Amino acid sequence: MPTPPFSRRSFLKGTAATVGAAALPNFAAADGHSPLTVGFIYVGPKDDFGYNQAHAEGAVAVKAMEGVVVVEEENVAETTDVQNSMESMINFDGAKLLFPTSFGYFNPHVLETAPKHPDVRFEHAAGLWTEGMPTNVGSYFGYIGMGQYLNGITAGHATKTKKIGFVAAKPIPQVLLNINSFLLGARQVDPEITCQVIFTGEWSLAVKEAEATNALADAGCDVITCHVDGPKVVMETAAGRDAFVCGYHANQSPLAPEKYLTGAEWNWADVYTNMVQTTLDGGTIGNFVRGGLADGFVKMSPLGPAVSDASRAQFEAAKAEIMGGGFAAIKGPLKDNTGKTLLSAGEALVETDIALESMGYLVEGVIGSTS
Amino acid sequence: MTDHSAPAPLVAAAPNGMLRILTRRSEAVILPLAALLVGFGVFSIFLLLQGKSPIEFFSLTYKAGFGTAFSWQNTLSRTAPLLFAALCVALPARLGLVVIGGEGAIVLGGVAAGAMGALLATSPGAMALPIMAASAMIIGGLWIGAVGALRYVRGVNETIASLLLAYIAIALMNHLVEGPLRDPASLNKPSTAPLPDTLRVGDLPGWEVHWGLAFGLLCCVLAWVLIEKTTWGFAARIAGGNMRAAQVQGLPVGWLIIGFTALGGALAGLAGFFEVAAVHGSANASLATGYGYTGILIAFLARHNPLAIIPVAILLAGFEASSGLIQRRMGLPDATTLVLQGFVFISILMSDTLYGRFKMFAPERWRSA
Numbered sequence: 001m002p003t004p005p006f007s008r009r010s011f012l013k014g015t016a017a018t019v020g021a022a023a024l025p026n027f028a029a030a031d032g033h034s035p036l037t038v039g040f041i042y043v044g045p046k047d048d049f050g051y052n053q054a055h056a057e058g059a060v061a062v063k064a065m066e067g068v069v070v071v072e073e074e075n076v077a078e079t080t081d082v083q084n085s086m087e088s089m090i091n092f093d094g095a096k097l098l099f100p101t102s103f104g105y106f107n108p109h110v111l112e113t114a115p116k117h118p119d120v121r122f123e124h125a126a127g128l129w130t131e132g133m134p135t136n137v138g139s140y141f142g143y144i145g146m147g148q149y150l151n152g153i154t155a156g157h158a159t160k161t162k163k164i165g166f167v168a169a170k171p172i173p174q175v176l177l178n179i180n181s182f183l184l185g186a187r188q189v190d191p192e193i194t195c196q197v198i199f200t201g202e203w204s205l206a207v208k209e210a211e212a213t214n215a216l217a218d219a220g221c222d223v224i225t226c227h228v229d230g231p232k233v234v235m236e237t238a239a240g241r242d243a244f245v246c247g248y249h250a251n252q253s254p255l256a257p258e259k260y261l262t263g264a265e266w267n268w269a270d271v272y273t274n275m276v277q278t279t280l281d282g283g284t285i286g287n288f289v290r291g292g293l294a295d296g297f298v299k300m301s302p303l304g305p306a307v308s309d310a311s312r313a314q315f316e317a318a319k320a321e322i323m324g325g326g327f328a329a330i331k332g333p334l335k336d337n338t339g340k341t342l343l344s345a346g347e348a349l350v351e352t353d354i355a356l357e358s359m360g361y362l363v364e365g366v367i368g369s370t371s
Numbered sequence: 372m373t374d375h376s377a378p379a380p381l382v383a384a385a386p387n388g389m390l391r392i393l394t395r396r397s398e399a400v401i402l403p404l405a406a407l408l409v410g411f412g413v414f415s416i417f418l419l420l421q422g423k424s425p426i427e428f429f430s431l432t433y434k435a436g437f438g439t440a441f442s443w444q445n446t447l448s449r450t451a452p453l454l455f456a457a458l459c460v461a462l463p464a465r466l467g468l469v470v471i472g473g474e475g476a477i478v479l480g481g482v483a484a485g486a487m488g489a490l491l492a493t494s495p496g497a498m499a500l501p502i503m504a505a506s507a508m509i510i511g512g513l514w515i516g517a518v519g520a521l522r523y524v525r526g527v528n529e530t531i532a533s534l535l536l537a538y539i540a541i542a543l544m545n546h547l548v549e550g551p552l553r554d555p556a557s558l559n560k561p562s563t564a565p566l567p568d569t570l571r572v573g574d575l576p577g578w579e580v581h582w583g584l585a586f587g588l589l590c591c592v593l594a595w596v597l598i599e600k601t602t603w604g605f606a607a608r609i610a611g612g613n614m615r616a617a618q619v620q621g622l623p624v625g626w627l628i629i630g631f632t633a634l635g636g637a638l639a640g641l642a643g644f645f646e647v648a649a650v651h652g653s654a655n656a657s658l659a660t661g662y663g664y665t666g667i668l669i670a671f672l673a674r675h676n677p678l679a680i681i682p683v684a685i686l687l688a689g690f691e692a693s694s695g696l697i698q699r700r701m702g703l704p705d706a707t708t709l710v711l712q713g714f715v716f717i718s719i720l721m722s723d724t725l726y727g728r729f730k731m732f733a734p735e736r737w738r739s740a
Binding site: 045071072073074075076077078079080081083084085087088089091092093103104107108126128170171172173174201202357358371 | 434445549550559652655657692695696698704706
């Protein structure tokens with residue numbers, strides 16, 4: 001069918017396009033490029049002294065960059081809520097780079113939303129991207145177990161009862177690796193040390209975290225650390241019971257300045273500014289990104305006033321060794337806490353070993369059970 | 372406002388004319404709407420005290436909740452579980468029971484659906500999906516039905532019992548998905564085995580909203596028919612009005628209590644089924660996200676009328692859909708929407724005392740004015 005030279009429809013289309021094009025410069029930044037909108041989504045509050053705060057501190061660093069607009073949402077549940085939040089950031093704010101930061105956002109929510117928006121990049125913390133998943137999705141995480149190993153060294157020096165404690169959320173690989181690393185670090189100081197672990201069953205459950213901390217203190221643990229989303233309750237409760245504390249996720253030293261030894265912190269500020277810069281430069285972020293202390297993914301809190309000189313020396317030596325790369329905290333001979341041999345002498349799982357991401361055991365010296 | 376000189380007649384004068392019927396009916400619409408507006412008003416003062424603009428808040432809420440096609444999809448996709456959760460409160464409420472533990476039935480219904488789906492992974496969807504839905508409903512029905520039974524047989528307060536049972540349900544869910552029902556491949560997020568594509572519930576044709584919405588709307592209509600148009604519903608309303616009188620009349624009060632609580636629980640369980648089969652693809656801790664608690668608010672706002680639940684659920688889903696944009700554009704914390712819900716809830720509860728106080732809604736008292 002021949003097209004009439006000038007139909008009403010094409011006139012309307014043309015007019016709309018002209019008006020649209022005329023309106024466009026209003027959205028462009030001063031330098032002529034439209035700014036990159038980056039969205040951050042958190043599962044809890046941004047100021048939880050923990051997991052979410054660590055990510056939000058990364059977002060603060062991104063905000064300071066040129067040509068970037070940051071939008072944030074907190075307390076977004078791991079349901080269709082997060083899909084809607086991502087869609088809303090894309091639809092209303094024009095976001096081109098998203099950081100949905102909670103583990104539970106990945107499957108199915110990120111994986112289902114990403115194919116609908118091939119021009120948007122989804123960067124997910126802690127997910128395990130594998131071949132066949134959407135290529136505009138990336139997953140990144142850090143080897144923070146090494147940080148708990150270093151925590152363990154300062155704990156080993158600080159403990160007098162030779163009992164240290166760990167308040168843990170759930171018996172999943174990431175958490176188990178942290179518990180085992182904490183004890184193995186402490187055993188570098190004294191192989192007699194034991195670590196008692198209590199699982200609260202939830203990522204964020206303040207009452208049980210306080211109860212668990214008190215129970216550990218009652219059992220004689222005099223250095224306590226944790227792996228829950230918001231370590232605030234554990235830190236304050238433990239310090240109130242006169243125990244030393246090692247931090248996790250973010251720097252909690254303001255909560256217990258005298259009792260804080262050190263802490264394993266995320267360094268998302270570096271990671272996020274790098275990723276955003278790569279995007280601004282037109283580059284591509286890898287689909288599967290991991291890094292440790294040496295790569296600037298993880299950092300340690302400054303050592304607290306209670307850390308002795310001997311402790312500081314051993315801490316710094318171990319840290320230098322980890323920074324050198326190829327370090328293994330999990331190495332043979334090693335048994336689990338039911339007496340089963342895990343690794344024989346000479347075997348070792350270096351920090352980058354993917355086998356560590358499916359850990360299902362507690363090592364000898366940890367008092368507690370995974371089930 | 373009170374008029375002591377003219378006591379209301381024992382038997383209301385027969386309404387003559389459409390106007391009188393409409394006036395009488397309008398009380399149930401105008402009072403909640405007025406209460407809603409008062410809630411908005413108080414919330415606006417709260418916003419002004421924070422130095423924020425209420426106009427911006429409500430226009431953003433409109434835009435993100437109802438202003439565009441995407442907003443409607445965002446709102447409606449949140450509505451489905453809220454409809455079921457609200458019915459779980461509204462049905463027992465007809466018997467005068469305040470059941471606030473629907474969350475437990477949602478969570479356990481989801482676990483039942485996930486476990487059944489893992490068991491029937493190789494069966495065709497047409498056979499497995501109804502079984503999954505039925506098992507979710509049975510578990511949910513048993514859970515909340517038990518609350519009704521405890522109430523009738525042992526006199527245990529149903530409000531406290533259902534709330535506490537919700538915590539037990541969540542703990543049970545954690546135990547099951549981290550223990551016996553755990554898919555060994557779900558490393559850092561313990562879940563039941565993922566459902567195959569054949570056992571997933573899809574979206575409504577042409578929408579990005581799953582079928583749970585259609586079933587939720589259908590259940591609201593059926594629940595309204597049950598309460599308003601059947602003898603069971605009538606008996607339940609009698610028992611809700613005066614339990615002793617109902618017993619004297621020979622109504623099976625025990626069965627009514629257990630039946631209505633179990634039915635409410637079964638519907639909440641169905642919400643869990645849709646969360647697993649349409650949204651998550653497996654049962655895990657993400658099931659416990661508080662839909663059951665938002666459902667309480669909706670049921671009270673709707674004055675336990677199943678048809679009124681539909682618009683109220685959509686309204687509240689719209690508020691929740693807009694919470695993100697409000698955080699981003701106005702720099703208000705996420706809890707802002709909760710504050711609004713709280714003000715509206717209190718305002719609606721207080722409005723309950725106003726029923727029958729306004730002469731304008733009572734045609735039989737007009738003459739004495």
